[in-house]
Amino acid sequence: MRIREATNADTEQVKEIVFTALTEYGLSHDSSGVDSDLEDIEANYIRAGGTFEVVEDDDGRIIGCVGLHRIGEGVCELRKMYLKREARGKGLGKTLLKRSIERAGKLGFRRVELETAAPLKEAIALYEQYGFRPIESERICSRCDQAYALDLDESAHTQWAENGEGNRLE
Numbered sequence: 001m002r003i004r005e006a007t008n009a010d011t012e013q014v015k016e017i018v019f020t021a022l023t024e025y026g027l028s029h030d031s032s033g034v035d036s037d038l039e040d041i042e043a044n045y046i047r048a049g050g051t052f053e054v055v056e057d058d059d060g061r062i063i064g065c066v067g068l069h070r071i072g073e074g075v076c077e078l079r080k081m082y083l084k085r086e087a088r089g090k091g092l093g094k095t096l097l098k099r100s101i102e103r104a105g106k107l108g109f110r111r112v113e114l115e116t117a118a119p120l121k122e123a124i125a126l127y128e129q130y131g132f133r134p135i136e137s138e139r140i141c142s143r144c145d146q147a148y149a150l151d152l153d154e155s156a157h158t159q160w161a162e163n164g165e166g167n168r169l170e
Contacts, residue, residue: 001092003099006041006052006065013062014038014054014080021082025119027143034141037069038080045069050076051103055083055092063087066096068104071113071139076104078114081123093126101130104152111151113137115144124148 006014015038019029029035037044045052045067055064064083068076078100083092104112115137116124127148137147 001055001057001063003053003055003096005046006054006067008040008042010054010062011038011041014041014065017062017065017084018080018082020084022143024085025117027117027119030142034143037067041067049107051100051107052080053096053099055087055096057087064092064096066100068100068107068109068112070109074108074110076107076109076112078112088122093123097126097130101150101152109152111149113147113149115140115147117144118146 015031015035018035018038022029031039041052049070050068052067053065054062057063064081064087066081067079069079071077078097081093081096081100083096101112112132113135114127114132116127118124124146127150130150132148132150135147135149140147
């Protein structure tokens with residue numbers, strides 16, 4: 001397996017992963033609203049100062065994704081961190097989260113925020129394990145009922161860089 005930066009050519013596979021996972025957890029997707037950012041991944045994430053990555057299996061099929069979306073000076077939002085059902089429970093979510101925190105620091109962000117929903121219990125536990133704390137958010141999307149943030153500092157940047165996973169998953 002490997003992780004690489006997404007392109008717009010990945011849009012349909014990414015949407016299928018995100019929308020399927022949402023449905024599996026009883027959540028709705030909104031192609032014209034909160035999920036419209038997937039229509040142009042390169043513009044909405046990469047050229048906007050963030051990043052969007054996909055996980056490919058050994059056959060080159062996309063099995064997961066995660067994005068960092070710039071929402072303000074020094075602040076990004078972790079978005080669209082989803083894996084196909086068969087890829088869950090194997091440590092890939094942990095790898096994606098660690099990489100995203102590292103990438104946020106390298107991109108100059110000082111804070112990572114995210115919105116989530118109560119049914120995503122495994123993801124919430126992972127966020128909390130990595131130091132994300134609940135916050136009040138005025139921007140919370142319709143399918144989410146909670147928000148979290150992680151403030152990055154120089155020691156955090158160093159820690160994530162030292163523990164980085166690289167581009168190859170073993």
